[in-house]
Amino acid sequence: xxxxxxxxxxxxxxxxxxxxxxxxxxxxxxxxxxxxxxxxxxxxxxxxxxxxxxxxxxxxxxxxxxxxxxxxxxxxxxxxxxxxxxxxxxxxxxxxxxxxxxxxxxxxxxxxxxxxxxxxxxxxxxxxxxxxxxxxxxxxxxxxxxxxxxxxxxxxxxxxxxxxxxxxxxxxxxxxxxxxxxxxxxxxxxxxxxxxxxxxxxxxxxxxxxxxxxxxxxxxxxxxxxxxxxxxxxxxxxxxxxxxxxxxxxxxxxxxxxxxxxxxxxxxxxxxxxxxxxxxxxxxxxxxxxxxxxxxxxxxxxxxxxxxxxxxxxxxxxxxxxxxxxxxxxxxxxxxxxxxxxxxxxxxxxxxxxxxxxxx
Numbered sequence: 001x002x003x004x005x006x007x008x009x010x011x012x013x014x015x016x017x018x019x020x021x022x023x024x025x026x027x028x029x030x031x032x033x034x035x036x037x038x039x040x041x042x043x044x045x046x047x048x049x050x051x052x053x054x055x056x057x058x059x060x061x062x063x064x065x066x067x068x069x070x071x072x073x074x075x076x077x078x079x080x081x082x083x084x085x086x087x088x089x090x091x092x093x094x095x096x097x098x099x100x101x102x103x104x105x106x107x108x109x110x111x112x113x114x115x116x117x118x119x120x121x122x123x124x125x126x127x128x129x130x131x132x133x134x135x136x137x138x139x140x141x142x143x144x145x146x147x148x149x150x151x152x153x154x155x156x157x158x159x160x161x162x163x164x165x166x167x168x169x170x171x172x173x174x175x176x177x178x179x180x181x182x183x184x185x186x187x188x189x190x191x192x193x194x195x196x197x198x199x200x201x202x203x204x205x206x207x208x209x210x211x212x213x214x215x216x217x218x219x220x221x222x223x224x225x226x227x228x229x230x231x232x233x234x235x236x237x238x239x240x241x242x243x244x245x246x247x248x249x250x251x252x253x254x255x256x257x258x259x260x261x262x263x264x265x266x267x268x269x270x271x272x273x274x275x276x277x278x279x280x281x282x283x284x285x286x287x288x289x290x291x292x293x294x295x296x297x298x299x300x301x302x303x304x305x306x307x308x309x310x311x312x313x314x315x316x317x318x319x320x321x322x323x324x325x326x327x328x329x330x331x332x333x334x335x336x337x338x339x340x341x342x343x344x345x346x347x348x349x350x351x352x353x354x355x356x357x358x359x360x
Contacts, residue, residue: 012301013291014276021289021304022319028285033171033195033204033215048164048221051113051121052147053099059092059125062137068107069133094143107132118142148221152178155191155229170216171195171209174225181206183229189251190231196224207251232324236262239270239330248322255306256317258328265308265330272308274331279304279323 015021051057061069069090095103101114108128113121118140129136142148145163153159157179162169169177171193181191191206197220206227209215219225234253237243241263255277259265265272280299287293293300304320306313 012278012303013286013289014303014305015289017277017304017306017313017316017320019316022316024285024288025321028282033202033209033217035202047117047166048148048168049117049142049166050148051097051101051116051118051142052221053097053101053114054146055097055142056144056146057095057097057103057113057121058141058143059095059103059105060089060139061092061125061129061133062089062139063133064135068129068136105129114147150174150219150221150223150225152225152227154194154226155182156180156227157182164219164221168218170218171225172216174219175206175227181227181229186229186231189248190229192228192230194226194228196226197222230324234258234322234324234326234328236328236330238328239266239332240264240328241266248324253322254318255320255322255328256314258322258326259317259330262328269332271331271333275306275308276329276331277304277306277320277322278302278327278329279325 063069069092092105095105097103097113100112102110102112105111105125105128108125111121111124111128113124116124121140122138125138125140126136129138146161148164149161150164151160152162152174156175160178162174162177175181175193181188183190188207188210189205192203193206193209194201194203204215232248233245234248235245236259240259244262246258246261259275265275279302281302283293283297283300286300286302291300291302306317306320308314308317
């Protein structure tokens with residue numbers, strides 16, 4: 001912990017980077033779409049061919065003999081004893097399913113179709129036409145499918161409503177149907193997929209879904225899939241060759257690669273014992289490290305320290321993986337080392353602290 005506990009208002013800790021720490025970080029499991037799928041029973045049926053409010057149906061009715069839905073026989077005057085034609089057909093105007101789940105069919109009245117498949121809707125309409133039409137044969141097709149659809153939006157080329165089919169499309173399928181990511185040349189790790197289902201939200205990198213088939217779950221009617229493009233970056237400051245914010249530009253990035261990209265430590269100024277990485281770490285990791293963390297917290301600040309005077313640290317730097325918005329600080333070789341840096345971090349993330357403290 002910070003040397004003066006009274007100044008450590010943020011509650012961060014300093015942890016030496018070690019092989020055990022690398023193993024612990026590598027064991028951290030990312031958020032799982034599969035958990036959302038298995039732990040959240042679907043509100044809608046997943047057949048993807050059921051009718052719902054807002055759908056538009058195309059209904060055709062075939063009749064034998066005297067027809068309710070077809071005009072009289074051509075060339076036959078009313079009242080003549082003509083031999084009826086063998087069959088006739090009529091396509092009704094497009095029928096919208098109202099908020100109560102009903103459609104209005106001539107001579108049949110209100111027919112409840114919400115929650116039914118097209119085959120079941122055929123049976124419901126036929127049942128209400130019996131006794132009014134001679135041997136009616138009904139065909140129903142969903143012309144505009146609203147109930148069995150998902151919204152795909154964000155950083156895709158064609159944000160749209162995607163109609164689902166009985167084939168049961170998955171997350172990557174609907175993203176592809178929306179044209180895929182809008183920056184194809186960018187690394188897929190820079191894209192995040194947010195899935196909203198029945199009021200619950202889960203996020204996961206697009207790359208994780210691509211390499212782990214279990215996370216490419218079947219989408220359900222009513223899901224909302226948002227693709228977000230957010231280039232990952234890290235910042236290096238202190239006694240380094242260049243103080244700047246740098247994008248990853250690669251699927252993965254180690255600490256050694258991040259430091260080298262910015263020119264590495266300056267020999268005349270840097271303290272090789274004091275290379276630090278500041279991040280907001282997963283609260284579960286901090287608990288496993290034995291650090292006190294608020295039970296409601298999902299993340300908490302931590303500072304990882306690497307001693308470059310130890311040759312083994314060079315191997316650790318090649319295994320320590322950087323994350324989005326990490327801060328690397330290379331301390332000066334002065335006596336105050338990193339305390340000025342800690343004061344800066346505390347000033348930035350402590351609520352109610354004025355920016356005047358930064359200048360001091």
